Amino acid sequence: MKLDVCFSPDLLPCYDLLGKVVVVVDILRATSTIVTALGEGVTHVFPVASLEECAAYGQQQGCLTAAERDGLPAPGFDLGNSPFGFLTAGRPFAGRALSISTTNGTAALRRSLAAEAVVCGAFLNLEAVAGFLRQQHRDALVVCAGWKGQFCLEDTVFAGALATRLASEFDVASSDATLAALHLWQQAEADLPAYLLQSAHVRRLNSLEASHDFNFCLRLDAYDVLPIWQHDRLVRF
Amino acid sequence: MKLDVCFSPDLLPCYDLLGKVVVVVDILRATSTIVTALGEGVTHVFPVASLEECAAYGQQQGCLTAAERDGLPAPGFDLGNSPFGFLTAGRPFAGRALSISTTNGTAALRRSLAAEAVVCGAFLNLEAVAGFLRQQHRDALVVCAGWKGQFCLEDTVFAGALATRLASEFDVASSDATLAALHLWQQAEADLPAYLLQSAHVRRLNSLEASHDFNFCLRLDAYDVLPIWQHDRLVRF
DSSP states (O other): OBEEEESOGGGGGGSOOTTOEEEEEOTTTHHHHHHHHHHTTOOOEEEOSSHHHHHHHHHHHOOEEEEEETTEEOTTSSBOSOGGGGOOTTOTTTTOOEEEEOSSHHHHHHTTTTSSEEEEEOGGGHHHHHHHHHHHOSOEEEEEOTBTTBOOHHHHHHHHHHHHHTTTTSBOSSOHHHHHHHHHHHHHGGGHHHHHTTOHHHHHHHHTTOHHHHHHHTOTTOOOOOEEEETTEEEEO | OBEEEESOGGGGGGSOOTTOEEEEEOTTTHHHHHHHHHHTTOOEEEEOSSHHHHHHHHHHHOOEEEEEETTEEOTTSSBOSOGGGGOOTTOTTTTOOEEEEOSSHHHHHHTTTTSSEEEEEOGGGHHHHHHHHHHHOSOEEEEEOTBTTBOOHHHHHHHHHHHHHTTTTSBOSSOHHHHHHHHHHHHHGGGHHHHHTTOHHHHHHHHTTOHHHHHHHTOTTOOOOOEEEETTEEEEO
């Protein structure tokens, strides 16, 4: 079994997804937020591309709505793209469905649906993802959401952390992208927040006063939750 | 001035090339071979996409022809894609023009022509590229040829070596791709051949009995030669 990494959704046409498990990753913040939402009791998640579609799920199906554009909460929705939206005392959102539209993560997910299975990965559920891949006995591809099509350090470092956990079961050496992700994780591992504070995207996010999001999204294995695509939604596996 | 890195020609639509200097890099082996050809006296180079076009330049303009497909010399041409083709004693090709068609490098070059200037980079002419960029006072983008659209370690590590040389004149910290390239170069620098022998592409090439090409292409600053695009060809700057 081979573990490969795709650094941008725009490179997906170079990869054959058939029969593979795809792990979509958007550490800051879509997949971290989706893992948190399901971990805090949300029943299922509709990831959608447009703000209009997101609002329509709210109006027609009574979904909780969450939307972000360019790192800021979009006006007119219940929540933005911060995992802390779901960490309110009393878990007021438990038992509800969520529709969420984000800049990069939703697009990456929707473009991966030709795969055998599509799951969401984040540092928050790293071991849940690793355990699932060990059970599937299929080639796997990590699809980094990136930033507007471009390479992102935090998603890549996640891919390296996953490859490290799977190194004894998967071939992690026959793809240059996986090797690069592994090497970058080795540099980042000792102090992940300090390493990622170099990143342009991280600094952009922190300048939006979302630095508590940043620290939360870098916690490893906080949730034993695996969001998996079924029909038209993400549910807990 | 900012130095950015694009890991695949397929990501070029995400970048604005206007007003920038593009450095096209295909270490194994197109840009290394073009640098060597110009360094050994070839007057100019026509990089072409198809074998038919490459042959036509030979028949109609008397060019020396060089072509490779999937790492092997294409039949019916004067040379393959090995720099050693130009290192024959007596420099029999000095004063001649060359048409060359390669799998990835030519395509990367042709897709970069919207830039203000397009030059070819290789370890062999690293300082020539760095010196040119210092003089231009423009943003620069390294375009890695990659392997069939996918990320390649050797082209990325070159980008990191270039960023290291330019770190005091250019902003090399505001792009995650440039940061990753810098970090990978730091890991590779002490023993570049050993580092790159991990790469799938390098192992593929070595299995084609081209390991002497590999070692040659990793020599730093062997040629003070800068191939630059003019009208329809690459010439020495």
